[in-house]
Amino acid sequence: MTATPPELAVVVPVKNEAGNILALVEEIHAALEGKVEFEVIYVDDGSTDATPAKLAEAKQRFPRLRSVRHRFSCGQSQAIATAVKAARAPLVAMLDGDGQNDPADIPSMLERWRAEPEETRSKLLIAGWRANRKDTASRRWASKAANAIRVACLKDDTPDTGCGSKLFSRDLFLDMPRFDHMHRYLPALTIRAGGSVVSVKVNHRPRGAGASNYSNLRRALVGVPDLLGVMWLMRRSRNPVVENQS
Template sequence: MSSRAPESPVVSILIPAKDEAGSIADVLHEITASSLGSLGVPYEFVVIDDGSTDGTARAALGAGLPNVRVLRHEKSGGKSRAIRAGALAARGEILVTMDGDGQNDPQFLAALVAPLLSDPAVGIVAGQRTRRHDGWQKKFVSKVANRTRRALLADDTRDTACGLKAMRRDVYLTLPFFDNNHRFYPALFMREGWRVGHVDVADRPRTTGQSKYGVLDRALVGLPDLLGMWWLRRRAASRPTAVEVTRESVDG
């Protein structure tokens, strides 16, 4: 970890939210009361209002918490762009992503962050849902998509669509960016030589708002992205270690 001011956040929790005014304040308070505090590191919230029309930004600011920052897209750019906007604005060395709909359980945040604090070889820790509260169609499409992705990318990740992830900000900012790249974070980190950790997490049913993804649009968007990611993996360059050279080392 690099040196930092005592009050600077170590962890930035990025929460993309589109039309989640009914849940976002509760999500923020749940995180505040979660086990994340047991790690003893300061954190901040970065809520990215992705073109909401229901007052999501106002609801986040109205939660009354001092460490909440809110960014707003005037029109929706999608989850990957929202995460990228949050990562660019984040002050923490570790990024945590979490959905704003309340389906991700904050009790698992400490388990996601801990490996990044203790093991310098781990670049990302991905949540893996053990039970999903979706209809059978979404579950079926996800199952097929996950099996296909693992066969092509060998990313050893059962569930890349889970919103709960923790990763190193400096590494994330070096990754290729494209729409929907959030579905491929484990493969992208592996491409750069980083280890991927996994934590089993529980999914919860949505109680407010509506899902932003349908069955057909996931399938139509997912296949071209998967083929593009397969190409990126195949075209990964070798990773020689760069060592700074000084006059003393050369002359010596």
């Protein structure tokens, strides 16, 4: 392991994903080895299965991997926030822990971020777009409907905010307001901060093992108050233009 400070932190929130830990960690390393200096940070959000043991096993093989554990489950958004806070790298790539996001997409997302003018990178979000989703028909329909409603209300012009594959600066994320389920609104929150969003098509795969922690009904029930809250945040935002500093 090199002593060079990492440029990129790959953050992965997990809850009861023991069957997916080793395969995904291996894929992350295979995708990034020799292309960028990176670290991998897993946050175990109060798992009750063998996730802690599998993370310990993975750390024996992959020194770049670090893990943090929530004693009690606090939700995916808080797990992501914990991982970003723990990161040493200034740039963050986010993946879901179920294996459906493909780590092989990260290098192209990184190149797209680097292609942006340096003065705008700090407030740029690269958002994955699952153009060919490998989910059930009911989940695809629910996601399509939710995306249409969200775009109409928030004007975030993002076709797929639910995709876990995202890349952004650590400072941008840490400057955002945090609340439960905020990870679903990162494009709108980026625009609220005066930034921009670029959507890129990414690979999507069937779940590796285990079962989803979410259902369509649960997503819908929490989605309405979340959407109203983000609409309020968007209306109340102000982004000053600083001209002189001494």
